[in-house]
Amino acid sequence: MSQIVRAFQPEVDQNTCIKCGNCQTYCPEGTVMLTEEGVVFDYRYCKGCGVCANECPVKAIKMRREE
Amino acid sequence: MGIIRMLEGNEAAAWGAKLARAEVVPAYPITPQTELISTIASFIANGEMKAQYIKVEGEHTAMAAAIGASAAGARVFTASASQGIVFMEEALWMPPGMRLPIVMCMVNRAMAPIGGLRPDHNDSLLQRDTGWIQFYCENSQEILDTVIQAYKVGEDKRVYLPVAVCYDGYFASATATPTSIPDQKEVDDYLPPYKHEMYNLMPGEFRTIRGFPQNIAKARYEVQKATEKAKGVIEEVDKSYGEIFGRYYDGALEEYACDGIEAVFMTMGSMTGTARDVIDEIQAEGKKVGLIKMRCFRPFPTEELRKLAKKYKVIGIVDRNTSYGSASGSGIVAMEVARALYSLDDRPLLLNFHVGLGGSDVTMRQIRYIADKVLDAYQTGKAEDETDWVELKDLGEVM
Amino acid sequence: MEVNKLFDEYYEKSLFQGGSTCCPGCGGPMFWRMALEAIGSNSIIYGDGPCAGCAIRNIKLPTFGIHFSFAADGATGIVAALNAKGRNDVTVISAAGDGATGDISFGKISAAAERNENMIQICIDNEAYMNTGIQKSGLTPYGAWTTTTPQGKEAPKKRIPMIIAQHRVPYVATISVAYPRDLKAKITKAKSISGFKYLHTVMPCPTGWRFDPAKSVEVVRLGVETWAWPLYEVENGVLRLTLKPKQRPIEDYLKAQARFRHLNKEQIDYVQQEVNNERQRLLDFDGKSVIT
Numbered sequence: 013m014s015q016i017v018r019a020f021q022p023e024v025d026q027n028t029c030i031k032c033g034n035c036q037t038y039c040p041e042g043t044v045m046l047t048e049e050g051v052v053f054d055y056r057y058c059k060g061c062g063v064c065a066n067e068c069p070v071k072a073i074k075m076r077r078e079e
Numbered sequence: 080m081g082i083i084r085m086l087e088g089n090e091a092a093a094w095g096a097k098l099a100r101a102e103v104v105p106a107y108p109i110t111p112q113t114e115l116i117s118t119i120a121s122f123i124a125n126g127e128m129k130a131q132y133i134k135v136e137g138e139h140t141a142m143a144a145a146i147g148a149s150a151a152g153a154r155v156f157t158a159s160a161s162q163g164i165v166f167m168e169e170a171l172w173m174p175p176g177m178r179l180p181i182v183m184c185m186v187n188r189a190m191a192p193i194g195g196l197r198p199d200h201n202d203s204l205l206q207r208d209t210g211w212i213q214f215y216c217e218n219s220q221e222i223l224d225t226v227i228q229a230y231k232v233g234e235d236k237r238v239y240l241p242v243a244v245c246y247d248g249y250f251a252s253a254t255a256t257p258t259s260i261p262d263q264k265e266v267d268d269y270l271p272p273y274k275h276e277m278y279n280l281m282p283g284e285f286r287t288i289r290g291f292p293q294n295i296a297k298a299r300y301e302v303q304k305a306t307e308k309a310k311g312v313i314e315e316v317d318k319s320y321g322e323i324f325g326r327y328y329d330g331a332l333e334e335y336a337c338d339g340i341e342a343v344f345m346t347m348g349s350m351t352g353t354a355r356d357v358i359d360e361i362q363a364e365g366k367k368v369g370l371i372k373m374r375c376f377r378p379f380p381t382e383e384l385r386k387l388a389k390k391y392k393v394i395g396i397v398d399r400n401t402s403y404g405s406a407s408g409s410g411i412v413a414m415e416v417a418r419a420l421y422s423l424d425d426r427p428l429l430l431n432f433h434v435g436l437g438g439s440d441v442t443m444r445q446i447r448y449i450a451d452k453v454l455d456a457y458q459t460g461k462a463e464d465e466t467d468w469v470e471l472k473d474l475g476e477v478m
Numbered sequence: 479m480e481v482n483k484l485f486d487e488y489y490e491k492s493l494f495q496g497g498s499t500c501c502p503g504c505g506g507p508m509f510w511r512m513a514l515e516a517i518g519s520n521s522i523i524y525g526d527g528p529c530a531g532c533a534i535r536n537i538k539l540p541t542f543g544i545h546f547s548f549a550a551d552g553a554t555g556i557v558a559a560l561n562a563k564g565r566n567d568v569t570v571i572s573a574a575g576d577g578a579t580g581d582i583s584f585g586k587i588s589a590a591a592e593r594n595e596n597m598i599q600i601c602i603d604n605e606a607y608m609n610t611g612i613q614k615s616g617l618t619p620y621g622a623w624t625t626t627t628p629q630g631k632e633a634p635k636k637r638i639p640m641i642i643a644q645h646r647v648p649y650v651a652t653i654s655v656a657y658p659r660d661l662k663a664k665i666t667k668a669k670s671i672s673g674f675k676y677l678h679t680v681m682p683c684p685t686g687w688r689f690d691p692a693k694s695v696e697v698v699r700l701g702v703e704t705w706a707w708p709l710y711e712v713e714n715g716v717l718r719l720t721l722k723p724k725q726r727p728i729e730d731y732l733k734a735q736a737r738f739r740h741l742n743k744e745q746i747d748y749v750q751q752e753v754n755n756e757r758q759r760l761l762d763f764d765g766k767s768v769i770t
Binding site: 102103105129130131133134135136137139140143144145146147148149150151152153155169170173279280281282283285287 | 519520521522524539540541542544545547548551552553554555556558559560561562563565568585586588589592593
């Protein structure tokens with residue numbers, strides 16, 4: 013599997029997160045998962061579209077520019 | 080033991096599909112194929128044939144449904160003609176590449192415009208590059224037998240290619256001739272149920288060959304190789320079919336009354352029957368001209384033809400088609416023959432005749448004319464015309 | 479790594495493999511992820527053609543397709559083969575884009591509806607030929623910019639769901655990826671009905687509609703809230719609005735997408751009037767037969 017090129021990657025502030033699961037529901041690729049320990053991302057397949065951050069009702073997900 | 084009935088070509092094809100136990104028949108009516116599909120519809124209505132008859136809204140869909148059904152594991156039969164074949168051309172390219180052994184009757188009819196409802200071979204010959212195997216049949220018996228053989232050839236795992244069974248509209252499709260109908264039990268033994276080793280669309284057992292090949296040339300060469308292998312399989316099937324049902328068609332090429340003869344002409348389709356009669360007559364008159372019938376146009380029988388070419392000094396090719404602006408104004412078959420024989424050191428003289436265009440009758444008089452021209456060329460060692468539009472010649476009274 | 483293992487286990491169970499070749503924020507994989515949960519594993523997916531096909535490649539079910547001019551017809555063959563084999567348990571899904579559904583294969587879908595083929599036909603509508611580089615289709619809405627309508631499309635969008643409903647098929651519904659629960663409920667209902675079922679889903683396209691990929695869901699939610707994309711179903715001819723949101727001005731939806739950027743006040747008013755008329759028509763027919 014080739015490396016996905018993306019400009020931004022999502023990061024979650026687990027303290028703000030209310031575990032509603034919107035990010036998991038709307039992620040186009042299924043690369044967001046809500047676990048007991050909070051939200052985790054699969055950076056192997058995430059394209060950095062930012063849908064998860066946009067759909068988060070409490071703005072717990074931020075898109076950070078990748079180096 | 081089979082029974083003998085007077086069957087029209089279209090009915091014979093329907094019998095072939097029924098005996099082969101075709102499971103899905105997507106079809107759209109077009110003259111002169113209509114009787115074929117209405118016969119199948121009545122077989123199904125009577126309960127004689129168990130098949131899903133899809134009454135589609137056009138030929139493009141007919142072939143597409145055939146592709147879907149064949150990939151999903153059903154034995155498929157369909158039929159079309161002329162404008163219908165060309166309308167489905169986009170779909171016709173799919174089964175060879177997808178390796179789906181669909182059998183289709185192409186009931187030849189001239190293409191519009193300057194055509195009519197009657198036959199010439201341009202509609203099916205136009206599909207020669209698609210990868211379909213093409214048989215050209217002479218009469219009802221051959222149509223019935225070839226439909227069954229077509230499944231045997233196409234479904235052979237060395238081949239896995241679609242097969243077109245072509246025959247002339249009206250002259251073959253609507254002419255009733257005595258036809259021996261094989262016993263269902265014997266056909267069942269000969270043709271086991273369809274099972275494709277490369278495909279399975281059932282959930283949990285999914286297998287397919289589709290996708291984007293890394294090497295496109297290699298993927299295409301696979302299809303080319305399959306057509307090459309089909310030549311041997313066609314010979315095999317003709318032999319094994321003959322052993323059971325007692326009728327042989329000499330594989331791809333048939334020589335008729337060619338013993339000790341060095342000048343021949345070559346025909347395709349229903350005109351062969353007329354040509355046989357003419358050959359009998361003129362040989363009785365002492366004229367030494369023989370006949371070759373081309374039964375299988377794709378894969379083109381290159382090797383067989385080269386073998387025959389060594390025996391003959393002159394070959395006249397009778398083309399029931401036109402290829403406007405082609406090399407020497409030749410017909411399609413003549414061009415193929417020329418390419419096949421070009422690499423021989425000792426090449427026979429080639430003559431080309433256009434007859435029966437747009438479905439006009441190929442008369443005994445015209446065939447006689449062709450035989451005479453072939454004989455002339457044999458005696459003089461040169462051809463008068465490279466390409467001869469026989470119908471434009473005044474041959475006197477029509478026979 | 480722990481997280482990777484977690485995802486690998488999830489992909490193993492899921493019917494959709496992440497990492498499709500679709501654009502970031504594409505509604506295609508989003509739709510299939512949601513839909514496949516309702517479709518279930520005992521299904522065959524038929525369909526091909528560029529944008530809708532990109533996501534289809536990542537579906538872990540038997541998939542088969544020919545070309546985008548072959549909507550519904552190959553599936554007809556598959557249904558026939560299943561009937562011939564006596565396999566009535568398998569669901570056949572036939573997917574096509576808006577170009578196939580509205581333009582080149584329109585007749586095929588109409589014919590499959592007329593024959594009442596036992597399959598679920600889904601139109602995944604991103605409102606233009608996106609894979610070939612954003613060209614206008616029959617389902618491109620009025621005013622939208624595409625590379626072949628540089629000044630905006632002159633004609634309105636074809637109303638395919640209503641046209642299919644007039645074929646008197648048992649089930650027609652519109653769906654949106656912004657409302658996953660409604661989407662899954664409608665697919666589940668379609669699965670339980672025998673005959674031809676038609677579903678029409680919006681597929682947000684950041685590339686062709688020209689908005690930030692992050693707003694994918696937001697934009698199509700606006701579509702529903704402004705009544706540009708009303709959610710309804712037509713069961714045995716009877717219309718039912720499955721969602722009656724408080725109407726927002728159409729400008730909210732149009733302004734969110736740069737493909738409508740050039741529209742002037744007059745044009746926006748025209749679109750608003752059209753939407754209002756359609757909304758009123760739907761409300762009038764709610765609970766009644768729409769078959770003429």
